[in-house]
Amino acid sequence: MDILCDASGRTLETLRPMQPLDWQTVACGSWREDTSHNGHVEYRIAQSAVDQWMLESVERNADLDGVTEEDVEAGKLNDDQIQAIWGMTLEEAQAQEYRRIVAICNEVPAHIATDDLIRQVFDQLAKSGGKLITEPGDCWPSE
Known part of the structure; x- marks a missing residue:
């Protein structure tokens, strides 16, 4: 094999x-x-x-686990989370997979x-x- x-x-x-x-x-x-x-x-x-x-x-x-739309609107995201959703909605970013x-x-x-x-x-x-x-x-x- x-x-x-x-x-x-x-x-x-x-x-x-x-x-x-x-x-x-x-x-x-x-x-x-x-x-x-x-x-x-x-x-x-x-x-x-x-x-x-x-x-x-x-x-x-995984940086977006547990993040809500309210967190985004209130500006409660850390730098890694901001980078993870850059150019996308929160829903799109949370659904994104890399295969x-x-x-x-x-x-x-x-x-x-x-x-x-x-x-x-x-x-x-x-x-x-x-x-x-x-x-x-x-x-x-x-x-």
């Missing part, structure tokens, strides 16, 4: 199939590098071919257990500098 990882998603995103995939959430929660680099991430996996699986990262800006393919597994044996596949993918993602969940959490509803 060959696992390709690209934590930025720039390279592997170009390989996203045109047809929709049946994504299954495998992990979600908060990640943190430092006080300025953190957020929420959901990882989803889907079989994209007979012997190929893809891992998708879906991120959103990218961060891992592709090729030549996946048909008999492999999904849990084993996921473990191997996350091990490789960690080695490639991927965003690791430091605080597991409830997954948010998404399409």
Whole structure:
């Protein structure tokens, strides 16, 4: 089995199939590098071919959790929150998601257990500098 990882998603995103995939959430929660680099991430996996699986990262800006329109109108936002909604309504900013393919597994044996596949993918993602969940959490509803 060959696992390709690209934590930025720039390279592997170009390989996203045109047809929709049946994504299954495998992990979600908060990640943190430092006080300025953190957020929420959901990882989803889907079989994209007979012997190929893809891992998708879906991120959103956690700075806007709990912010209300009244907070915006009253000017109660911090700098990070102001930056997160710049040029958008609060509703648009809170709904914005960033999706990218961060891992592709090729030549996946048909008999492999999904849990084993996921473990191997996350091990490789960690080695490639991927965003690791430091605080597991409830997954948010998404399409």
